[in-house]
Amino acid sequence: MVYNYTTKNTCSTNIKLELDGDIVKNIEFTGGCNGNLKAIQLLVQGWTVEQIEEKCHGITCGRRPTSCADQLALAVREAYNESQKEFAAE
Template sequence: MTYTYKTKGTCSTQIDLELEGNIVHNVKFTGGCNGNLQAIPKLVEGLTVEQVEEKIGGISCNGRPTSCGDQLAKACREAYEASKQA
């Protein structure tokens, strides 16, 4: 399942990802800090939604209550819940 998530409160504006069951694949960010947004997809490739949430959920950035990693954790959870409804 391919999913698009519009981010809130970050420099990146969108996250596209694929889920195979609860396994995360092919994460792509639109906008944001180039280095971080190349690294994060490589680090989460093949992890479960739960593992992504545990590792990067809740991270803040520059005093903001969220970060690109935190938004990815939210995107993965939202995508997973949507896949269960389909």
Template sequence: MFKYTYKTKGTCSSKIELELDGNIVRNVVFTGGCPGNLAAIPKLVEGMTVEEVVNRIQGIKCGIKNTSCGDQLANACIEAYKASKQA
């Protein structure tokens, strides 16, 4: 299992912690943000591949913001996957 912490940009949540089992997303935890959404998103992406997460939620915006917690999670998954390949 590869553990990764991502500092979010432009969202109410301040960081995302996740684990990768190869390219499978596991144990996503948000710090800060809207409690309901941030409890639901990890349950929805648990067990998905990095590619599935990116395809489904990258580019989603929150209100007038250019990003969202889901979009930031997609970015975190990409970064984590790249980092796991260098570890």
């Protein structure tokens, strides 16, 4: 499942990702700090939704109450929940 998530209160504006069950693949950020986001994409490639939430949820950026990593944790959970709704509807 490919999922697009519109970020909130970050320099990045969108996160596109692919879910295979609860495994996260092919993460792409739009905007944000290019080098840092490339690193995040590579580091969490193949992790589960739970692993990303455990490591990234709650990280802040400067004075902001969130960060691109925190938004990724929210995005993967939202994508996973949506995939479960689709699975249940089948």
